[in-house]
Amino acid sequence: MSKQESGAVDPGGAVQGCCPGLLRTPLGEDESVELARVFKALGDPVRLRLLSLIASRDGGEVCVCDLTPAFDLAQPTISHHLKLLREAGLIASQRRGTWVYYRLLPESTDRLARILTRAAAPEAAGA
Amino acid sequence: MSKQESGAVDPGGAVQGCCPGLLRTPLGEDESVELARVFKALGDPVRLRLLSLIASRDGGEVCVCDLTPAFDLAQPTISHHLKLLREAGLIASQRRGTWVYYRLLPESTDRLARILTRAAAPEAAGA
Secondary structure, eight states: OOOTTTOOOOOSSOOOSSOOOTTTSOOOHHHHHHHHHHHHHHSSHHHHHHHHHHHHSTTSOEEHHHHGGGSSSOHHHHHHHHHHHHHTTSEEEEEETTEEEEEEOHHHHHHHHHHTSOOSOHHHHTO | OOOTTTOOOOOSSOOOSSOOOTTTSOOOHHHHHHHHHHHHHHSSHHHHHHHHHHHHSTTSOEEHHHHGGGSSSOHHHHHHHHHHHHHTTSEEEEEETTEEEEEEOHHHHHHHHHHTSOOSOHHHHTO
8 A cells, every 4th residue: 555656646726727638637526426417417328318318409499398208208207317417517408388397407418528538649748 | 307308317228238328328236236337446545546657657657656656545445445446447557576567457547538428419310
């Protein structure tokens, strides 16, 4: 458990500003908690399929009435999964008349994509 | 629960070949199960920080002896989190002498970044 081989890792203090990239600098504790909540929302097959159905729909919006028939699940279960995606900031909803409509919040998925993208040339950066 | 407003979503059959993009075509059931497992592995603050420490380390490899002191957690807990990251295909490990060394499997995070990236011009694609 000693540090003799290559020095202890300092996990704090490296995350500054927006979106430094998970793979470039050690993630701070606060950001890891916030980010884990978003990834956890994606960590379920039904929620992934819901997000994918919403995101890939032409027009950018899907009625909940069109999402439910795509799953062999009860409406309250679908609604619960949609709520978790909404609370994670991945989708937004709007009620119009009888139905609720869902749309992707692309800035959220853009952020995740950016966070998971490697630096172009890490070796050259410090030279 | 009816489909009258915009037609039912067909979630099947749209996923072909490698990595069609979660946001471009509806995800199939099998891929959603596999992908959810990877996102679930990322859905924990300690695992995110471990992955970030491993990925951002110069030289690309971190001794477990350097990871443990960065957390206020017991060695078996850290090992358990590392095992889940490994089982999700995000990191690889190699024992050398006393210590186990971990490195990022960048093709995994590249894949996630690609899956979360929007199509450049979705409207123009079908014209």
